[in-house]
Amino acid sequence: MRQLSLLTDLYEFSMANGFQQALPTTWGHFDVFFRNVPDDGSFVISAGLQQVVTALQQFHFTPADLAYFKSLALWDDDFLTYLANFHMQCQLTAMPEGTPVFPREPFLTITGPLAQAQLLETLVLNIVNHQSLIATKARRMTYAAAGRPIMEFGARRAQGPDSAVYGTRAAVIGGARSTSNVLAAQKFDIPVAGTMAHSWIQAFDDELTAFRTWAHYYPDNSALLVDTYDVLASGVPNAIRVFKELRAAGHEPVGIRIDSGDVAALTTQARAMLDEAGFPAAKITISNALDETIITALLNQGAPIDNFGIGEKLITSASAPVLSGVYKLAATKTETQWQPKIKVSASRAKLTMPGLKQVYRLYRPGSQLAFADLIALADEDITHLTELSVYDSNPIKFKTHQPLTNFVAQPLLHPVSLTPTEITSVAAIREYSQQQLTALPKPTQRLVNPDDYPVYMTAALANLQTELAAVNA
Ligand SMILES: Nc1ncnc2c1ncn2[C@@H]1O[C@H](COP(=O)(O)OP(=O)(O)OP(=O)(O)O)[C@@H](O)[C@H]1O
Numbered sequence: 208m209r210q211l212s213l214l215t216d217l218y219e220f221s222m223a224n225g226f227q228q229a230l231p232t233t234w235g236h237f238d239v240f241f242r243n244v245p246d247d248g249s250f251v252i253s254a255g256l257q258q259v260v261t262a263l264q265q266f267h268f269t270p271a272d273l274a275y276f277k278s279l280a281l282w283d284d285d286f287l288t289y290l291a292n293f294h295m296q297c298q299l300t301a302m303p304e305g306t307p308v309f310p311r312e313p314f315l316t317i318t319g320p321l322a323q324a325q326l327l328e329t330l331v332l333n334i335v336n337h338q339s340l341i342a343t344k345a346r347r348m349t350y351a352a353a354g355r356p357i358m359e360f361g362a363r364r365a366q367g368p369d370s371a372v373y374g375t376r377a378a379v380i381g382g383a384r385s386t387s388n389v390l391a392a393q394k395f396d397i398p399v400a401g402t403m404a405h406s407w408i409q410a411f412d413d414e415l416t417a418f419r420t421w422a423h424y425y426p427d428n429s430a431l432l433v434d435t436y437d438v439l440a441s442g443v444p445n446a447i448r449v450f451k452e453l454r455a456a457g458h459e460p461v462g463i464r465i466d467s468g469d470v471a472a473l474t475t476q477a478r479a480m481l482d483e484a485g486f487p488a489a490k491i492t493i494s495n496a497l498d499e500t501i502i503t504a505l506l507n508q509g510a511p512i513d514n515f516g517i518g519e520k521l522i523t524s525a526s527a528p529v530l531s532g533v534y535k536l537a538a539t540k541t542e543t544q545w546q547p548k549i550k551v552s553a554s555r556a557k558l559t560m561p562g563l564k565q566v567y568r569l570y571r572p573g574s575q576l577a578f579a580d581l582i583a584l585a586d587e588d589i590t591h592l593t594e595l596s597v598y599d600s601n602p603i604k605f606k607t608h609q610p611l612t613n614f615v616a617q618p619l620l621h622p623v624s625l626t627p628t629e630i631t632s633v634a635a636i637r638e639y640s641q642q643q644l645t646a647l648p649k650p651t652q653r654l655v656n657p658d659d660y661p662v663y664m665t666a667a668l669a670n671l672q673t674e675l676a677a678v679n680a
Pocket residue numbers: 466467468469470471472494495496497501504505508
């Protein structure tokens with residue numbers, strides 16, 4: 208990963224310089240959370256933590272950076288010396304990548320000298336907002352595909368190289384099985400996959416010659432693109448001829464890809480033709496501006512599709528291209544005692560949650576199915592309690608407190624080491640994510656009008672929030 212210490216907004220440096228002078232011994236504790244879920248979903252899949260860790264491990268300023276800062280003539284030499292000798296002291300806690308996260312839950316926290324922790328805001332948000340957005344989109348598409356593999360095809364339509372590479376990583380965390388993006392595949396050890404472009408067929412005198420030539424070079428990777436001229440009149444019949452030749456030569460054909468037209472009608476007829484010709488195992492892959500809505504529609508029409516190739520709508524999260532994760536100061540510490548801090552707003556929806564916190568997923572004893580999450584102050588010992596007074600953290604539902612009993616609480620935020628450790632593979636992260644999803648109620652996972660999943664806050668946290676809001680109003 209590139210050195211990203213300058214990927215920030217100027218005001219972070221301006222504040223860091225001021226903090227160094229005005230509050231040099233004060234530490235800050237920041238929460239990363241979001242309030243709204245893209246596509247009106249009920250949760251986000253967290254992603255990007257590994258790149259945050261790498262960015263923090265590599266955080267430093269080069270002589271060229273310092274010369275640039277000097278040329279800006281904004282800060283005095285003491286601050287430039289501080290940056291020249293920068294030594295990362297920040298500490299992280301986070302939910303593991305792939306965790307389903309609900310609105311208002313801190314899923315990453317950064318604690319450190321105020322100047323340092325403030326400097327990281329933009330970079331951290333840039334990384335986790337992007338990857339969590341794409342992982343969330345991929346989760347939706349994976350859900351719609353109902354067990355059929357998704358190949359990530361988006362490099363050509365991604366918003367630049369970084370979005371292609373890290374977007375692919377996130378797409379795999381959210382459920383994609385493979386990618387056509389060779390750089391992302393190499394970098395993150397993702398299965399690389401692909402078929403052929405229309406240019407291959409166009410370049411030969413006729414479609415049959417194009418298919419035969421391909422099969423000659425790739426007898427065991429014969430996924431033939433059948434829609435350059437006419438899927439049913441020429442593409443599928445020519446593919447079947449070549450498949451018969453392949454089989455005669457001892458190779459089993461892979462299948463076909465259809466990239467245009469009425470996919471439900473074409474796949475149904477192509478499936479019948481392949482079966483009739485003795486190729487029931489030949490797979491049908493489709494592509495062409497697919498998203499979760501089209502996938503659902505196609506499967507509802509009974510389209511016999513084996514694989515989905517998905518590019519632009521996934522890699523750009525086209526229908527909901529923003530995840531508005533924020534980075535909010537929750538506490539400061541000058542001596543030993545943390546002081547909770549709040550950002551007040553006219554609407555309860557925008558009140559921040561003060562203090563150091565932990566997020567728990569709640570289960571009934573003996574059950575594998577979570578029924579709610581709980582945000583508590585970090586020093587509340589939830590795990591040993593059997594009864595608790597809670598408020599709904601949803602500002603629309605926040606009213607009177609209610610008792611919570613009969614629960615087992617699993618903490619979701621864990622310390623994250625900044626010393627280089629073995630990197631978890633994206634396949635393992637995807638596996639973890641799928642396990643976490645099986646623990647969530649099905650109705651909260653559906654794509655349209657998902658059921659609300661309760662996220663409670665403890666009475667202690669709610670009271671602290673109310674008190675601080677009143678003091679600061
Ligand atoms: N049966 C279907 N139900 C729902 N959506 C479909 C169906 N068939 C195709 N689509 C989707 O509709 C969108 C538009 O497809 P359409 O056939 O109109 O254009 P196209 O195939 O891209 O045209 P072209 O031949 O120029 O490539 C695509 O996103 C495609 O995946």
